[in-house]
Amino acid sequence: MAVVELEKLVKDYAGFRAIHGVDLTIEDGQFCVFVGPSGCGKSTLLRMIAGLEDISGGELRIDGERVNEQRAAERGLAMVFQSYALYPHMTVRENLAFGLENIRTPKDEIRRRVDDAARMLQIEEHMQRRPKQLSGGQRQRVAIGRAVVREPKVFLFDEPLSNLDAELRVVMRGEIASLHRRLGNTMIYVTHDQVEAMTMADKIVVLKLGTIQQVGSPLDLYNRPANQFVAGFIGSPRMNFLKMSVAETRAESIVVKEENGRSFEAAVSPEGVKAGDKVTVGIRPEHLEIGSERGHPVTIDSIEQLGGESYLYCTDAGGNPVTIHKSGQTRHRAGEEAQVFLPAESIHVFKEDGAALERLRIGEAV
Amino acid sequence: MVWSFISRTRGRNRFDLTDWLTWGYLIFGILLMFGPVLWVAMSSFKTDAALSEYPPTFLPLSPQTVIVEGYDEPLPLYEITGGEYEGRTLAQIRRIGLNAQMVDPQNPGERLNVSINDREPAREFSVAWGNYTQLFERFNFMQYFWNSAFITVVATIITVIFNSMAAFALAKYKFRGRTVVFLLIIATLMIPPTINLVPIYLVVNELGIVNSPWGVIWPAVATPTGVFLLRQYMLTIPDDLLDAARMDHASEWRVYWRIVLPLAAPAIAVLVIFSVMWRWNEFLWPLIVLTRSEEFTLQLALNAFQGDLQTSWSGLLAMTVLTLLPITIIFALLQKNITAGIAQSGVK
Numbered sequence: 001m002a003v004v005e006l007e008k009l010v011k012d013y014a015g016f017r018a019i020h021g022v023d024l025t026i027e028d029g030q031f032c033v034f035v036g037p038s039g040c041g042k043s044t045l046l047r048m049i050a051g052l053e054d055i056s057g058g059e060l061r062i063d064g065e066r067v068n069e070q071r072a073a074e075r076g077l078a079m080v081f082q083s084y085a086l087y088p089h090m091t092v093r094e095n096l097a098f099g100l101e102n103i104r105t106p107k108d109e110i111r112r113r114v115d116d117a118a119r120m121l122q123i124e125e126h127m128q129r130r131p132k133q134l135s136g137g138q139r140q141r142v143a144i145g146r147a148v149v150r151e152p153k154v155f156l157f158d159e160p161l162s163n164l165d166a167e168l169r170v171v172m173r174g175e176i177a178s179l180h181r182r183l184g185n186t187m188i189y190v191t192h193d194q195v196e197a198m199t200m201a202d203k204i205v206v207l208k209l210g211t212i213q214q215v216g217s218p219l220d221l222y223n224r225p226a227n228q229f230v231a232g233f234i235g236s237p238r239m240n241f242l243k244m245s246v247a248e249t250r251a252e253s254i255v256v257k258e259e260n261g262r263s264f265e266a267a268v269s270p271e272g273v274k275a276g277d278k279v280t281v282g283i284r285p286e287h288l289e290i291g292s293e294r295g296h297p298v299t300i301d302s303i304e305q306l307g308g309e310s311y312l313y314c315t316d317a318g319g320n321p322v323t324i325h326k327s328g329q330t331r332h333r334a335g336e337e338a339q340v341f342l343p344a345e346s347i348h349v350f351k352e353d354g355a356a357l358e359r360l361r362i363g364e365a366v
Numbered sequence: 367m368v369w370s371f372i373s374r375t376r377g378r379n380r381f382d383l384t385d386w387l388t389w390g391y392l393i394f395g396i397l398l399m400f401g402p403v404l405w406v407a408m409s410s411f412k413t414d415a416a417l418s419e420y421p422p423t424f425l426p427l428s429p430q431t432v433i434v435e436g437y438d439e440p441l442p443l444y445e446i447t448g449g450e451y452e453g454r455t456l457a458q459i460r461r462i463g464l465n466a467q468m469v470d471p472q473n474p475g476e477r478l479n480v481s482i483n484d485r486e487p488a489r490e491f492s493v494a495w496g497n498y499t500q501l502f503e504r505f506n507f508m509q510y511f512w513n514s515a516f517i518t519v520v521a522t523i524i525t526v527i528f529n530s531m532a533a534f535a536l537a538k539y540k541f542r543g544r545t546v547v548f549l550l551i552i553a554t555l556m557i558p559p560t561i562n563l564v565p566i567y568l569v570v571n572e573l574g575i576v577n578s579p580w581g582v583i584w585p586a587v588a589t590p591t592g593v594f595l596l597r598q599y600m601l602t603i604p605d606d607l608l609d610a611a612r613m614d615h616a617s618e619w620r621v622y623w624r625i626v627l628p629l630a631a632p633a634i635a636v637l638v639i640f641s642v643m644w645r646w647n648e649f650l651w652p653l654i655v656l657t658r659s660e661e662f663t664l665q666l667a668l669n670a671f672q673g674d675l676q677t678s679w680s681g682l683l684a685m686t687v688l689t690l691l692p693i694t695i696i697f698a699l700l701q702k703n704i705t706a707g708i709a710q711s712g713v714k
Contacts, residue, residue: 050609073615
C-alpha cells in the first residue's frame with residue numbers, strides 16, 4: 001500500500017531539461033495515467049519513479065520516505081515495459097521466477113507465487129515455453145505476471161499495450177483494469193493514447209514538454225480542460241477550434257462573434273477577458289448541432305457512417321476543419337452546405353495564451 | 367536436395383561461362399587450401415627413406431626390401447626393366463659404378479650384373495605408424511599437448527570473462543570518457559605485436575612468471591578484437607532487458623551473468639574460436655617466455671624437431687598433423703556460430 005509523492009521533480013540531460021519541476025501526489029490504490037504526446041517526458045517521469053533514471057532535482061517519496069537515492073530494486077516497485085522485456089533465453093516460468101530468485105525467496109514460495117500468477121493470467125499451459133514462442137497477448141500477460149509475482153507496492157506500466165493490435169488492446173485494457181480492482185495496488189500507467197487514459201484512470205496527468213498541464217479525473221479533464229492543449233488532447237475525435245473575438249461580457253456568460261458577424265453565447269466566466277479580445281472557441285464534435293439556421297456555415301467534405309453513429313468532416317468559411325459527431329445515421333451528403341449551432345453550455349473559450357475560461361454551466365453533466 | 371543446390375547452374379540445364387569460372391575458381395581454391403594440408407598428412411605416414419626420395423610421391427610408398435639368405439642386412443628390391451633379366455625382380459647387393467650387383471632372392475647363390483638404367487626400385491604401399499608411436503614413446507608428446515591445452519583453455523576462459531566484462535561496460539554504461547576508452551582499446555590494434563614484445567617481457571619477468579604457462583596466458587587475455595566484437599554485439603541487446611532485470615532485484619553482476627552473457631552467446635562463440643586458434647597456434651611469445659623444454663607448447667616442440675644438424679622430418683610431420691587436429695575439430699563444431707556471430711555483431 002503506497003502513496004507516491006513527487007515534489008518539484010526535475011530531470012536534466014546535458015544542456016536540456018526534460019522534466020520541469022513536477023509536483024504530484026498519487027494516492028494509495030489509485031490508478032494514475034500519465035498521458036501526453038511523444039516526447040512530453042511521461043516515460044522519463046515514470047523511469048525516474050522506477051529508479052532507472054537519476055533524479056536531477058526535487059524529491060520523490062514513497063509512503064513518505066525519500067527514495068531519490070535508492071536503487072530501482074529497493075523501491076519495491078515493479079514495471080511492465082513497452083517491449084515486454086522478457087528474458088528471451090529463459091522459459092516463462094524462469095522469467096516469472098527470476099525476480100524472486102534474486103531476493104532469495106524459498107523455492108516452494110517461488111513456486112506457489114508463480115503458479116498463482118500464472119493461473120490468474122491464464123498462462124499456465126505456456127510455462128515451459130520461451131517468449132519467442134508466444135503471441136503478443138501472451139507475452140503481455142507474462143510481462144504483467146512478472147510484475148505481479150513480486151507483490152510490489154506500486155505497479156508501473158510503460159505503454160504496455162502499444163505493440164498489440166486494436167482488438168487485443170481492448171481486451172488487455174480490461175484485464176489490466178480488473179487486475180487493479182483485484183489487487184488494489186497503486187498503479188502508474190503511461191500512454192500516449194487518450195482512450196486508454198479515459199477508460200482506465202482514476203486520475204489522469206496530462207503532460208506536455210516536461211510540465212504538467214492538468215491533473216484530474218477523466219471526466220474532469222473532459223468537461224473542464226484547463227487549457228487548449230488538454231482540450232485538444234482529451235476526447236476523440238479532437239475538439240474543434242474556431243477563431244473568434246469577444247463581443248460582450250455579461251454577468252455569467254460572454255458573447256463571442258465571428259468575423260462575419262454571427263455571434264454565440266458561451267456559458268463561461270467573463271473573468272480575464274474584455275470586449276474585443278481575440279479568443280479561441282472550442283466545441284466537441286458531439287456537441288455541435290447540425291442543420292439549425294442562424295449557425296456557423298460549413299461545407300461537408302466527407303461523411304463516415306458507422307451505422308450507430310456518423311462523423312461529418314466539414315470546412316468552414318475561414319478554412320478551419322470542423323468535425324461533427326452525430327449519434328445515429330445522417331441524411332446529409334458530402335458537398336452540401338450546412339449550418340452548425342454552438343450551444344452555450346457546450347462552448348469552451350480559451351484566451352490567447354491558451355488558458356480556459358471557467359465553465360459555469362456544463363451541458364454534459366446531466 | 368543438397369546435390370540440386372550444389373549443382374545449380376546459371377545457364378538453364380547447361381554450363382554457362384560463369385559456371386565454368388565459378389567452378390574453376392572454387393576447385394582452384396580447394397587445391398590451394400587443402401593441397402598442402404593433404405600432402406603433410408600423407409607425408410606424415412612416410413618413412414624417413416621415402417621422405418628423402420626424389421621425385422617425391424604423393425602416397426606413402428616405401429622401397430621394398432627382402433632378407434636374402436647369406437646377407438645380414440635386408441636388401442632393396444628392384445624391378446628390372448630392360449636388358450638380359452627384363453621382367454624379373456632382383457635384390458641389390460651393392461652398386462659398382464654404372465652397374466649394380468644383384469641377386470635373385472629365389473636363387474641366392476648366383477650373382478647378376480645389371481646396368482643401373484635397367485632397374486626401378488620396387489615399391490609398396492606402407493603406412494609408417496611408427497612416426498606416430500615414436501612421438502609417444504621416445505618423445506614426451508603428451509606433456510607438450512597438456513601444456514598447449516592448459517594454456518589454450520585457461521587463456522580462453524579468462525579472455526572471454528575479461529573481454530565480455532569490458533564490452534558490457536562499454537556497451538551498456540554511460541560514463542565520462544567512454545568513447546575515449548573504447549577508441550584507445552581499438553587503437554591498440556594498430557600497434558604491431560612485435561613492438562610490445564620487450565616491454566611485455568619486462569613486465570612478465572618482473573612478475574616472476576617467466577617459464578610458466580601463466581607467462582603466456584596473462585599477456586594474451588586482453589584482446590581489443592574481443593572487446594570490440596562483444597561490444598558491438600551487446601549494443602544490440604535491448605536496454606529494457608537490463609532495466610527489467612534491475613527492477614527484478616538483480617545486482618549489476620547478476621545482470622551481466624544471467625542476462626547479458628547468455629544473450630551474447632553467439633558473439634562469445636566467435637571469440638572462443640578466435641582465442642583457441644590464437645593461443646594454440648601462438649609461437650613467438652611462448653618461444654620467448656618458455657625456455658625449459660618441459661614447459662614447451664606443441665608449437666615449440668615442433669620447432670625443437672628442427673635441429674641444427676639434422677631434422678627428423680617424419681616426427682615433425684606426424685606432430686604437425688596431431689597439432690592440427692584439435693583446432694580443426696573445434697572449428698568444425700563451432701563454425702556455424704562464427705558466421706552467425708560475425709554477421710550479427712556487425713550490424714545493429
